[in-house]
Amino acid sequence: MADKGYGYEECEATADWLLARTGVRPAVGIVCGSGLGGLADMLKDQVAFNYEDIPNFPQSTVHGHAGRLVFGTLKGRSCVCMQGRFHLYEGYPVQKITLPIRIFKLLGVDTVMLTNAAGGLNRDFKVGDIMVIKDHLNLPGFAGVNPLSGPNDERFGARFPCMSDAYDGALRQMAMHVGRELGYGDFLKEGVYCVLGGPSFETIAESRMLHKLGADAVGMSTAHEVIVARHCGMRVLALSLITNQAVMDYDSEAKANHEEVLETGTRRAAQLERLVSTMVTKMELNNNNNNYAGDADRGTLACQRKPQ
Numbered sequence: 001m002a003d004k005g006y007g008y009e010e011c012e013a014t015a016d017w018l019l020a021r022t023g024v025r026p027a028v029g030i031v032c033g034s035g036l037g038g039l040a041d042m043l044k045d046q047v048a049f050n051y052e053d054i055p056n057f058p059q060s061t062v063h064g065h066a067g068r069l070v071f072g073t074l075k076g077r078s079c080v081c082m083q084g085r086f087h088l089y090e091g092y093p094v095q096k097i098t099l100p101i102r103i104f105k106l107l108g109v110d111t112v113m114l115t116n117a118a119g120g121l122n123r124d125f126k127v128g129d130i131m132v133i134k135d136h137l138n139l140p141g142f143a144g145v146n147p148l149s150g151p152n153d154e155r156f157g158a159r160f161p162c163m164s165d166a167y168d169g170a171l172r173q174m175a176m177h178v179g180r181e182l183g184y185g186d187f188l189k190e191g192v193y194c195v196l197g198g199p200s201f202e203t204i205a206e207s208r209m210l211h212k213l214g215a216d217a218v219g220m221s222t223a224h225e226v227i228v229a230r231h232c233g234m235r236v237l238a239l240s241l242i243t244n245q246a247v248m249d250y251d252s253e254a255k256a257n258h259e260e261v262l263e264t265g266t267r268r269a270a271q272l273e274r275l276v277s278t279m280v281t282k283m284e285l286n287n288n289n290n291n292y293a294g295d296a297d298r299g300t301l302a303c304q305r306k307p308q
């Protein structure tokens, strides 16, 4: 594994390289979805690195993914933010696109907040809705494309990690609560995200099938990152911005396109940023009073056995 460029030693070398260049010790790691890179601009006292300068890091190739790793503070809490993520369709192995999540872990992150742009499959969803992800369907995983494939390194986590608790219940509850408090009740939803390999958008038959399988939204990211984050014991919150309706009628004239995805991102960016930043504030407060203590640790202990 190590010779492929995404083993423990590579992650450690990258984490050490970053830690030597910033005093920020992040507790929260944020991943920005397509068109949602403005989240990184919320960080104060920034120390930023271009992906091309970071050893072992993949390069962003997708419009709407700037390719910068930004350290800083959000309402006083130390964070690191990926302004741009990697996708299977960019040609990287799934282990490489999720490498930054393992680097988050080695930087000291314990909570990962992921965002993405997704197509709505649930007919009750509208463009502009924010969906708190409660579960996922990993379709590439059905074909053996799983970031944990290959030798397992116990320093990250167990061979067979549990995924029934992938999306932290307390954080989801907090997102719904904070969202309603911010007045987002009308466009805040909960649902199941389905990841596909992309880059082609879905056919009508595929969208209908995914909906029948129980997916509320479809995209080309996130689930792999979640699997890796949970494998190494971080707790996870993930939010989808419904940027377009998946086309499900043969009469429809609509055509999915990346420009619409980015436009919707721009329109809802401020609200999404506010939701994320308010949550970070509350998490900090609740570290003291435990109201929103995540269930990740319990889940991890239940699911992972330490090497004997």
Ligand SMILES: O=P(O)(O)O[C@H]1O[C@H](CO)[C@@H](O)[C@H]1O
Pocket (backbone or CB within 6 Å): 032, 033, 034, 035, 062, 085, 087, 115, 116, 117, 118, 198, 219, 220, 221, 222, 257, 258, 261
């Ligand atoms: O999941 P993010 O990175 O937000 O991007 C989504 O937007 C792109 C399609 O427009 C795809 O890459 C899809 O996964």
